[in-house]
Amino acid sequence: MKFINRDTSWLGFNERVLLEAGSKDVPLIERLKFLSIFSSNLDEFSRVRIPSINAEKKALKKEGGVSIAQKVKETIEAQQNLYGATLAEILSLLKKEDVIILYKEEADKEITDVLNEYFFSKIASYLHVRYLDESSLFFPENHFLYLVGEAKDRNEIAVVNIPSEYINRFLVVQKNGKTYFAFIDDILRMNLGKIWIGKGIEKAYSIKVSRNAELFLEDEEEGNLLKKVSTQITKRDTGLAARLLYDAEMPASILNKIKQVFGLENAMLVEGGRYHNLKDLNKIAVGNKSLYYPKAPVIDYKIKQSFLFDELRKKDVLLHLPFHKYDTVLRFFNEASLDPFVTEINMTVYRLSHTSQIAETLISAAGNGKKVTVFVELKARFDEANNIVWAEKMRDAGVKIIYSIPNKKVHAKVVLVKRKTEKKTQLFGILGTGNFNELTALFYTDHIYMTSQKSLLNDLDKLFKVLKKKQKQISEVDFTPSSLLIAPFNLKQRFYELIDREIAHAKSGRYAYIRVKFNNLEDKQIIKKLYEASNAGVRIDLMVRAICCLNPGVKGQSELITVCRVVDRYLEHGRIFYFENGGDSEVFLGSSDWMTRNIDRRVEVCFPVLDKRYKKELTDILDIYFNDGVKATGIKKDQVFKPGKNTGQAQVEMFKYLAV
Structure with missing residues (x-):
């Protein structure tokens, strides 16, 4: 099959x-x-x-x-x-x-x-x-x-x-x-x-x-x-x-x-x-x-500067939820609201908390004279009514609200802040794997990346300009991101290229390896590409929380592919993509699963992690998860998942790793 x-x-x-x-x-x-x-x-x-x-x-x-x-x-x-x-x-x-x-x-x-x-x-x-x-x-x-x-x-x-x-x-x-x-x-x-x-x-x-x-x-x-x-x-x-x-x-x-x-x-x-x-x-x-579960420790991210934006000028910040406190995310919005040099805040919203502090902060920011634009997805299943309530409340407070693009869902989890001084305009942004929701952040595992890197944020700025125009056929817009992977523009093509690159490494006799952790794998074209990679000699390890249509371990089809899932105290939601690239590895995070709806019918954002320290950190985190010998299981009843050397429990080991 x-x-x-x-x-x-x-x-x-x-x-x-x-x-x-x-x-x-x-x-x-x-x-x-x-x-x-x-x-x-x-x-x-x-x-x-x-x-x-x-x-x-x-x-x-x-x-x-x-x-x-x-x-x-x-x-x-x-x-x-x-x-x-x-x-x-x-x-x-x-x-x-x-x-x-x-x-x-x-x-x-x-x-x-x-x-x-x-x-x-x-x-x-x-x-x-x-x-x-x-x-x-x-x-x-x-x-x-x-x-x-x-x-x-x-x-x-x-x-x-x-x-x-x-x-x-x-x-x-x-x-x-x-x-x-x-x-x-x-x-x-x-x-x-x-x-x-x-x-x-x-x-x-x-x-x-x-x-x-x-x-x-x-x-x-x-x-x-x-x-x-x-x-x-x-x-x-x-x-x-x-x-x-x-x-x-x-x-x-x-x-x-x-x-x-x-x-x-x-x-x-x-x-x-x-x-x-x-x-x-x-x-x-x-x-x-x-x-009950014993109360879990939560790690404070220590900001060394007086302001978070000062910190982001010097280095990126990567948070892993719920192991890190969500306070740093809230602080990003609060600083943007209060900072007199911040002129614009742009954000996508897919699911907000019913008591969203972030939405309240955006309302305050508009009252503080900022130009606040929020793209609200009206078609977020079972959250449509809550999104409408918040959108109308924000709109009444002076926030510019843009509702849904026809025939597309905007599922990206991104924020862009513009800060203007006499000397220059600076961009600050958040790119994430999960919703901006303070409640689900307590029990969903996700990754939040805060940055001031121009190569990423210039692409993000262009994306918001496209969203504000609200073209009916957004996939026909002339927009080719240079750093970000954005559906429906270049995300599918770039993932194909990354897989093809591993195939080329394998055919040249080099070690080729793909490791991905996400929620769903359903797109048959990508699955066929993974089968092709396996047959070419690329080792592929996948951690798929829920739907997985790829059939692993089949002779002549997917012999080098393993698939497992982790179900534990927290809902696994973060998406990490790793490509070996002949020893010069690349790591990506993002909002998109490999489902047809994500890559063809939604606006999604995945992004390379450029900071070498965080690339290493995410690689270590993948090691932790793929070595889980307690909560990781195969996706088929006849499949026995064999973890690596470490037989610990991934979500427990995450606290230990991040607390160091």
Whole structure:
């Protein structure tokens, strides 16, 4: 098989997350959080990929007689079974710590009165009760939870919402030194006779409908994109049903009626457990610190000069998040806002925090007389609404806001500051691998490069000029960067050239080596180029966190290619590209994965690390990751990942390395 299917690869990554929830060396509450992440990832997969899979399944070729749609369904069902077993184990261990999550069991009599009182005092305020027959129409809202029952004497389906979008999913009760967490789902089940009065329904089953999350922006080049995105966001929750997740114990008679009454004939039907939306497990919180990861040390970047900009005139600054404090990034923006010689601040925004200090600083900078221009990507999936809110707030404060380029997403993570004195104009910039988001910076591993190097920033200045013009066909713009790798202008071509150079070294008998760490590898053209390199004698080591369509270790195709992934305490997000180049190695960082969407349909920025000290540092970091013998695994079930000499845990070793 030349390529691995992207959807089964995505599910493979999510299974690795699930396996981390089962890891004995992870504290119990943190294991619950991995279960939460698994559930959240699966929900996103259902909303983003299953509609496409369902639409294409008739046209898809068979793989061993099984369609991709069937294979995906079987994989999800197997993972759900493993999920249930893992959760049961964690709950049993938590009970020994006097943390009792009531799961498929009756509440102790000593807290039953508390639960029933909570039903009337709180939950009942948000209940919407419906009775439906075959002629009724009912629209289950996207990702909302419902209980359904069958009133057989009247041939009706009884429906009530589980109001977790209004109140906490769990009621916490402290009793006799124990902490109880009761699902509000079960409090409803305890009170069915008070909800479906006189219906004689004694049992209820949970369901959830996931709807298509894609935004359909026809004729994107015309009209007001802001208005179109805003309209589509409101429609997202009323889109076509992609998946019905239902309690496996539900009788077939109820399931068949639900399909008809809810209009779910074309949705993928997936058996689940008693509870859905178990991403809510991340809301479980207790006071016992031993049930959490120990507090991680965070490294201060020591600035030797009075001002960060003075430091950047003398040398570059490279931060590795979350191992370094984010304060240095915030300081960059704050200095730019206050410095009387700073005249311009230009920035791209893909995902901001809901409480973004950076956005507030940009507002202050505009108030301080700076010319502030922010390019806001309106099509950042699931962050569209937050981006619109911040964009409008910044615009009202005097920040110039530029919204999305038609048919392109701007995914670059860059900032450019212009500082003018009587003698000259100086440029300062940030080029990064992750979003300018103070919250995700606490648990995403990323790299932030601050510099005043003209060769990089002159290219960045030209890019912002292109973005400000907002051409409809940006890929046709006459712009060839001299130092940066910018999609869609030269990024793909430059990576091809770098791979071809390694091929030439290998054919000349020199050692040739490529080592890359990123999130996704899906573009078939680049994969074929890597296969070509492997067959030419280039050794290739890849660390791909999530989707990987490259099939490693195949004779005559990819014998010299290894692929692994790391799933640990922090979400691996940083992108590092290393090319041996006959001993004169080159190292790049950037925002782009090797996916078709990144290199052909987005504006991305990757950049060479020119400082020799930081090139060495990033090479060492790659060594640390590719030598992980604890959390690094192969991407295929039959693949055993063999680390190098060091069998440490990469994220732990990172602190040790950077703290020196």
